[in-house]
Amino acid sequence: MLAVPEIKKLLEEHQLLQSLLVAPERERFTTITYDSRKAVENTLFICKGNFRKEYLSAAKAAGATAYVAEQYYPEGEGMTAIIVSEVQKAMALLGAAFYGYPQNELFIIAYTGTKGKTTSAYFARGILEKATGDRTALFSTIDRILGNRPEQRFKSDLTTPESLDLFHDMRQAVANGMDHLVMEVSSQAYKKDRVYGLTFDIGLFLNISPDHIGRNEHPTFEDYLFCKEQLLLNSRTCVINAETDHLLDVYQAAKASVGSENVYLYGRKGAKLAFPVEVDFEITNDFEDLKQSGFEVKALTEKGKVLDIDGRYEIALAGDYNEGNATSALIASALAGARKAVAKKALPLVKVPGRMEMVASKTHGTVYIDYAHNYASLSALLRFLRQQTHAGKIRVVLGSTGDKGISRREGFGKALSEEADIAYLTTDDPGFEDPLKIAQEIARHIDTPKVEVIYELERKEAVRKAISASTAADVVVLAGRGEDKYMKVKGQEIAYPTDVEMAQEILEEID
Helix, strand or coil, rough: EEEEHHHHHHHHHCEEEEEEECCCCEEEEEEEEHHHHCCCCEEEEECCCCCCHHHHHHHHHHHHEEECCCCCCCHHCCCEEEEECCCCCHHHHHHHCCCCCCHCCCCCEEEEEECCHHHHHHHHHHHHHCCCCEEEEECCEEEEEEEHHHHHHHEECCCCCCCCHHHHHHHHHHHCCCCCCEECCCCCHHHHCCCCCEEEEEECCCCCCCCCECCCCECCCHHHHHHHHHHHHHHEEEECCCCCHHHHHHHHHHHHHCHHHHHEEEEEEECCCCCCCCCEEEEEEEEECCEEEEEEEECCCCCHCCCCCCEEEEECCCCCCCCCCCHHHHHHHHHCCHHHHHHHHHHHHHHCCCCCEEECCCCCCCEECCCCCHHHHHHHHHHHHHHCCCCEEEEEEEECCCCCCCCCHHHHHHHHHHHCCEEEEEECCCCCCCCCHHHHHHHHHCCCCCCCCCCCHHHHHHHHHHHCCCCCCEEEEEECCCCCCCCEEECEECCCHHHHHHHHHHHHHCC
């Protein structure tokens, strides 16, 4: 519950309040929402984002008695009008207050990076789940896990939820007995102030490469990097992959925020760093195949040795980039109090939905399903499969999202040119864009003399064509969607089989 005096004080403290109109001093709000369909009696309604005046009218008709906005609206006449300079920041502050500051009751580990956030978050949660006795929540691109019962686990719609949803889910997690939280924090979360006012116990920066640059997202790479770095400025302890590009900028941001004694760096043995800096943990690969990987972690500094994570570990995912992701989770979980013995047992059991899932065929190519959805992740995946399988041909089925991630299209073309033999360009969450035009944009960046391009906009048919044309020596890669059960088309989420389901069904038919 929120009262007007509390709202006034909170917004004034953050210099956001512009004016307060009508408000009876004793007015209290028992509901807070930005969705007019959820408004009831005594609701505080937030006019944010793609706001339309009719939303306020609908909220008022449903019983909302106040609204927060960046301007006064005649449609809200008779309601308390709380006018602020930045509504997204105001919503985050009011959400935290309404739900009783649940972040103060959770030890929060937060990940950012162009690739690897989800895998790393699952690794960290897998370790802490064992270390805390099943009291670790997860907010990821794939799943939102608020408790241990099936109904407390559901699919995510955003990597980092809107602030009201974020604090609501934190409160639910606490109510469900959770005392730790592992979450992904996207650059958009900072761009749109979804995590405004939050301080994380541990902030992890995995890597940075061009992504999310274009209309409706980041205007420049510099803006993208700036937003990513905000995680380090809002964490008590920072963990950084020393192999990231722009290491100097990233390290200095962390050091200036928390001091070098609270910054931990890790990297592969012998890796060339973009900036000479002392690494706390060194990773050495000693085994990998298409299903698992083994590696050694060694502390090189005194503060690293204190965490006591030296030793050999195994994970049920391949690729040296996943060893780095696992090491980040080892460091974070050790800082949270998890013991090495627990981590060693937990890591091999972690499964990440939609990551390097394999469907074998008797007579056609082996199918790999992965969420790879930008240049860095697709390039690493295809390069690894080429090295490990010595494939006859690598056939890749992919599309690119509409309305966002526009810079990915060029990256996809580049990655396909590097390692693919045949590209099946199809549909993937086109939104309000024409999927054919998206495919053609990807194709413009493909080295077509080297890579054959096939257009098939019906995704299931594209998967069928790729598998049917493959020989036993080929590899078929279904990229970008993983376990996603919906296709986003013109503002609607349409139920659609996952890539895994399609591959299994098609192989059953043709085998």
